[in-house]
Amino acid sequence: MDDRRPLPPTPVLETERLVLRPLAETDTPTIQRIFPQWELVKHLNALVPWPYPDDGAATNMADCLAKRARGEKFFWAITLKGDDTLRGRIDLWPHDGQTRDSRGFWLDPELWGQGLMLEAADAVTGYAFETLGWTELYLTNAQSNAASHRIKEKQGAELVDLTPNVYVSGPDLRETWILRRDAWLARKGK
DSSP, X not given: OBOOSOOOOOOOEEOSSEEEEEOOGGGHHHHHHHSOOHHHHTTSBTTSOSSOOTTHHHHHHHHHHHHHHTTSOEEEEEEETTEXXXXXXXXXXXXXXXXXXXXEEEEOGGGTTSSHHHHHHHHHHHIIIIISOOOEEEEEEETTOHHHHHHHHHHTOEXXXXXXXXXXXXXXXXXXXXXXXXXXXXXXXX
16 A cells, blocks of 8 residues: 555544654653653664663654654544543554564553553554555564564564664564455454
8 A cells, every 4th residue: 555645633542541642742742751662762772872761752753743743643542531631652553565564662661461452553553454554564563573473463563574673772684564444344353
């Protein structure tokens, strides 16, 4: 899929325990507080600066909001129902026909192990497939990132490639997955 049309505004998505709302500039201080943790960033692409600079969240926020304004990507703040404080982020963008990657995410390590990231990923995947009508998502992770690997497996994605890549923690293999709309809808019973 190579859909270069500007994306619609980022919608609010709700799940059983989460509200995914559009990322906002007011989230910057919270990101700067939560994000620079080794366990959170070590599996991210080496383009993420480490040690994380004092203006890292502000610089990244400006870039995200500019991409959003151009209709290139969706950026959601992951919040717990009843608390509008950002606890993580999930992003979505259309496959450009070349780069095989369509979604990225991170979550405050205090919330790991509760199934919240899968819940957020399912909401965003549902939006891509059911509302936008996208036919596939390409997903990636460092091979050593077992938790991210499991999310892709649970969503029914197929591993299609392993390639060398460099992450904040150093060299690793990059797993590339494809998640097809028909397979995802069938798993969801839709």
